Amino acid sequence: MLDLQYICDHLEEVKANCRNRGVQVDVSPILSLRDQRRELITRGDALRKEQKETSGKIPKASADQKPALIARGKQLREEVAKIEEEQKKVEEQLYALQSQIPNMTHPDSPVGRLEEDSVTVREVGEIPEFDFEPKDHVELAQGLDLIDFESGSKVAGHGFYYLKNEAVLLELALVQYAVEKLVAEGFTITTTPDLARDEVLEGIGYIPRGDETQIYSVENSDLSLVATAEITLGGMMKDEIIDADKLPLKIAGISHCFRTEAGAHGRATRGIYRVHQFTKVEMFGFTAPELSASDEYHQMILRIEEEIFQGLELPYRVLDICTGDMGGSSYRKYDLEAWMPGRGGYGEVTSCTNCTDYQARRLGTRCRTPGKKGTRFVHTLNGTAVAVTRAMIAILENNQQADGSVVVPAVLRKWVGVDRITAKKG
RNA sequence: GGAGAGAUGGCUGAGUGGACGAAAGCGCCGGAUUGCUAAUCCGGUAUACGGGUCAAACCGUAUCACGGGUUCGAAUCCCGUUCUCUCCGCCA
Numbered sequence: 001m002l003d004l005q006y007i008c009d010h011l012e013e014v015k016a017n018c019r020n021r022g023v024q025v026d027v028s029p030i031l032s033l034r035d036q037r038r039e040l041i042t043r044g045d046a047l048r049k050e051q052k053e054t055s056g057k058i059p060k061a062s063a064d065q066k067p068a069l070i071a072r073g074k075q076l077r078e079e080v081a082k083i084e085e086e087q088k089k090v091e092e093q094l095y096a097l098q099s100q101i102p103n104m105t106h107p108d109s110p111v112g113r114l115e116e117d118s119v120t121v122r123e124v125g126e127i128p129e130f131d132f133e134p135k136d137h138v139e140l141a142q143g144l145d146l147i148d149f150e151s152g153s154k155v156a157g158h159g160f161y162y163l164k165n166e167a168v169l170l171e172l173a174l175v176q177y178a179v180e181k182l183v184a185e186g187f188t189i190t191t192t193p194d195l196a197r198d199e200v201l202e203g204i205g206y207i208p209r210g211d212e213t214q215i216y217s218v219e220n221s222d223l224s225l226v227a228t229a230e231i232t233l234g235g236m237m238k239d240e241i242i243d244a245d246k247l248p249l250k251i252a253g254i255s256h257c258f259r260t261e262a263g264a265h266g267r268a269t270r271g272i273y274r275v276h277q278f279t280k281v282e283m284f285g286f287t288a289p290e291l292s293a294s295d296e297y298h299q300m301i302l303r304i305e306e307e308i309f310q311g312l313e314l315p316y317r318v319l320d321i322c323t324g325d326m327g328g329s330s331y332r333k334y335d336l337e338a339w340m341p342g343r344g345g346y347g348e349v350t351s352c353t354n355c356t357d358y359q360a361r362r363l364g365t366r367c368r369t370p371g372k373k374g375t376r377f378v379h380t381l382n383g384t385a386v387a388v389t390r391a392m393i394a395i396l397e398n399n400q401q402a403d404g405s406v407v408v409p410a411v412l413r414k415w416v417g418v419d420r421i422t423a424k425k426g
Numbered sequence: 427g428g429a430g431a432g433a434u435g436g437c438u439g440a441g442u443g444g445a446c447g448a449a450a451g452c453g454c455c456g457g458a459u460u461g462c463u464a465a466u467c468c469g470g471u472a473u474a475c476g477g478g479u480c481a482a483a484c485c486g487u488a489u490c491a492c493g494g495g496u497u498c499g500a501a502u503c504c505c506g507u508u509c510u511c512u513c514c515g516c517c518a
Contacts, residue, residue, distance in 0.1 A: 037476095041477095044487075045476065045486055045488085046486080048486090048487060049487070051498085052487090054498065055497095058498055059444055059445085059499090060444095071498085072498075073497090073498030073499070075498095076498085241436095241473085243436095375473075
């Protein structure tokens with residue numbers, strides 16, 4: 001969330017930003033709530049001061065002074081309790097309101113509401129020309145016995161699948177390839193929990209429970225299945241103070257991602273484009289709280305994402321995501337969309353976001369500069385290295401041959417073990 | 427899952443109802459001193475919130491895992507939660 005003081009001092013900018021983002025929230029009450037909070041704190045502090053003084057006098061007081069002091073102490077206790085309750089209520093309202101306000105936006109982010117308002121920064125790679133009718137990944141997978149949708153549905157329902165045969169090797173290869181790249185880039189790699197506490201989800205900006213939620217939650221617990229390792233990677237530093245000279249922290253994680261995809265019915269539901277579970281290698285960053293630092297990190301993540309797809313020899317474009325299409329935490333966001341012949345268009349394969357201090361404030365992740373007083377909230381960033389299912393679609397569809405076989409990208413062959421995936425005999 | 431022990435500042439660790447934001451040591455910062463890769467001595471060294479200020483200084487409040495309770499008063503007593511450790515069970 002945004003800083004309360006910042007919101008109050010920049011009310012018009014915040015309101016304009018909400019409009020650009022397509023977020024409907026009445027920001028106005030925040031000023032009076034802020035003032036109410038301040039007054040309650042001032043009054044509470046004064047009462048607590050008297051309370052301390054009163055109770056401090058009691059041990060030294062004479063026997064006939066004591067009853068009056070104790071009576072006053074009791075009275076003060078009640079008054080303090082009342083004030084504290086009021087303060088709690090006001091702060092809850094403030095928190096609820098603040099949580100609805102999205103992050104401020106990079107001045108260069110395109111303003112718009114729809115996906116189409118995002119701006120293509122560049123297109124890289126050759127879109128393949130086929131001298132035959134190209135298949136989509138579902139048909140290809142069927143011909144090559146790579147994905148078992150029927151068993152997936154039977155066992156877990158629509159949106160689940162079994163990868164089989166070379167598809168399994170391809171998944172492992174993609175993960176290995178991404179990890180190898182990230183290690184070379186100086187990331188600390190992790191495998192993260194696939195579940196996380198609701199408070200961590202909330203800190204990152206997810207709403208774990210409720211009608212519209214994208215999150216699977218575990219009953220009778222405060223745990224939810226993670227939608228991305230962004231949650232668990234960001235959560236690592238919850239309530240931590242990091243030495244500023246250790247920044248940026250470059251951490252990556254492999255996790256499964258679980259999404260209910262509520263409300264997404266009918267939208268690209270074919271195949272493994274939109275599924276309830278997939279494997280992903282995610283980059284995360286904690287940087288110094290300066291835009292120069294987080295911008296630089298953001299560009300680095302984007303470069304790595306591009307290099308990963310260039311290495312796979314897949315055509316893609318980079319989108320500068322418009323104000324209306326980014327999440328609440330985002331200050332700026334780029335997507336990579338790979339060409340997917342089966343859809344006859346581009347499909348999102350990665351995404352990278354600079355959240356500035358928006359997530360850090362709620363997570364309580366700060367940094368301290370040695371020798372300087374105080375702490376500041378760090379900037380956080382996240383980006384996809386490889387989302388396995390999406391990358392697999394792009395590989396299968398772009399690398400398909402007239403005979404239905406699929407050429408394995410050269411960089412993955414050492415793990416897949418073959419140059420080409422062909423139909424099984426028999 | 428069962429039994430027990432524990433959680434104190436950057437770290438180690440004392441503190442079992444009032445004089446405790448908290449001893450001591452280490453670390454760190456500043457200074458003094460000594461001809462010697464260092465030692466010694468002195469001083470300082472948390473964070474958040476509110477007020478205050480151009481900015482500081484400063485003032486107040488809170489914080490001894492977290493949340494509640496008892497009490498005039500809680501690091502200290504009681505309850506719950508989380509986490510850590512030890513032993514047992516189970517298990518990959």
